[in-house]
Amino acid sequence: MAEEREATYEIPSDLAQIPTVWRYEILRYFRSRRLLAALAVVGVILSVIYLLPPLYDSPYSGTDTEVSLHIEFDDLGSGIPEYVGSINRTAIDGGTLEVFVDGEPYPSLDGVNWVFSSREAGGLGFNAILFMPNVIMQNVSEVTATYEWYTPPESFASNFIGFVSILVIICVTAFAADSLVGEFQNKTGYLLFPNAVKRGTLFAGKFAASVTMGVVVVGLYYGVVAALSIVSARGVDDDYMLSFLLAIEYLIAATAIAYFISSLLKGTTGALVLTFFLLFMILPIVDGVSMFSGVKIEGSVTFAAGAISYILQDPYPADSMMDVGMGMEIHSFYPSPETAAIVMLLYAVIGCMLSMVLFKRKQLAG
Template sequence: MTKMPEEQARHRKAPSDLMQIPIVWSYELLKYLRSWRLLASIAIVVAILALIYILPPALGRPYNGTDENVAIWVEDFSALNMSMPGLIPPQSFGTINRSMIDLDSLQLYVNGTTYPSNNGASWVFLQLDFADELPSFMGGSPKLNAVVFMENLTGSAVTASYDWTTSKEDFNSLFLGFVTILVIICATLFAGDALVGEFQNRTGYLIFPNPLKREVLFLGKFCASMTAGTLVVVLFYVGLALLSFLTVHGIDDDFLASMLFAVEFLLATTAVGYFISSILKGSTGAIVLTFFLFVIILPIVDGVSSFAGVKIESSVTFAANVITYIVLDPYPVDTSVEAFGFTIYSYYPSVSSAAIVMMVYTVVAMALSLIMFKRKQLTG
């Protein structure tokens, strides 16, 4: 009877390669959950959200408020070079420099006297779209909040009082500009030394002789790195969504698309981080190179293209700009401006090319890093 457990153990089959991947994943993920790196990443998320949310109001730029007796510069309507079918021919117009106006609170005054709309017979509020006349080349929306008057008020003192709030688009894009650096930090912390650590810390002497293929170890570790990084990125977007609902009562229509692109960028940077980790011999060098590659080296190349007039769509950091631009309506277009005797070009990745570039980086970097990891030998 006492021999049965020994006999069962002798005939028990080891888990298949496919079943071993979740085992490695859970072990590596548990290491991240207990490490300072995950805590540091979460602290960075909290710091970014808190600082961006607090600083603008502290510096005198709140996200909503009430404007009282704001002067409106009135011009002749013919300056707009447009017509408005169905309305009495407008004579003049004035603009209001706020993202979103509460129309129920909008009150106009002409020469100090209340100027009612009279159901649109005196004036109407419109959001004019200049997408054709003024392309969105600076990452913003070429739209104008305007009060159109049916009589000529160009010589009158026109003021307005109204409640206003920041648009969902403007509020979300203010935060999304920091997503790329957050993703790079995650890739650096969770991928930079993921492979080289097995050689530098000599843990490979315990792992490699066991019946565990390096492909299984690689995929398990990669999935754990992606899981940890995705947790941080999703936490950022959840926090931003809560702030957005609290402040501007919703999120932009393309908010989730931005998050998906952020995860794809994390996938690409993590794969490149694994490739760097597979070819270098020290953890410090791998971490530093991963960070500097995405923060300094590739952005410099992207910046030079603005002066050289060459659109480098193959750059993964250039493609990552879609994370922020995807929430802008309309989506910004390429353009050029003359300044100080130079032509400065502004380039923006298309949504489709950005997705393809990041996926290509992921596949190529993963394939190369796996090949290098399998060939790398323990020394010392």
């Protein structure tokens, strides 16, 4: 028997091949209209959410000039009787606060006359001017204040982050749903599979690329919202990064589900449609049943994804029940962040494992 010739080039390891697959998958998305479409969605949604409130006379910040304060006598639990002037704004800049008594400036004098008190609870701010016990308050007819106010970062971010779970579904549909099945339906597998590369390697490279594209789009969304929050809300919410991490975890879990569908079905259209509607409608409808049944469906990935926006609320919302009469109760359930993280992780791991097994077994027999 003739001696076999050695391969001219040394085949890279499985790990070394993954970045190659990843790079060309990324190139595919960068050259496709899907990325443009996803970015357009981001642009439109950001613009709408950001611009609509000011257009409808609800700006993110402003200056209230000589607003009348309603003065009440209260000891505020401190034991010291005080006059309290409530300010009807969630967040104000205490440094800009000026108080006027009967039209005349009434300075604080380092707390001799009054102090500014700001507290936050459940996303609502309580801002007040605490006047020191002073005879002057008994003889005045009007107390006014001038100050700059702004939307708190938590409220500002909440307006935008509610859309993130839908954005994740859009990304997963655009960048993952037909990734595996396309190789079979479009017959590009005839080109790729006869190479010295394992299906598992192809899977890993593709999965990484799909997640990367999702991270780019979702990351861009979070980045722009953070920038807008700094500009309009004078800062970013403390839990903003946690929300982003949960969003990325949801993206990975949803990508794993999309890959499972992609490895199971025979056509790209079916995979795209099923992925979108499963995450956008079918699972949320199942989640919605819990409102009436009273059963908390903690194992649902879309229910878990609620934590992405709830994490911004301070304090974190608690489960509740409302009796609406006629023996009916409506339940409001909220996923705990820890449980949500575990559920999404399980979806990601199990989804990846199942889809990789199916992808390896799938044959190009057509």
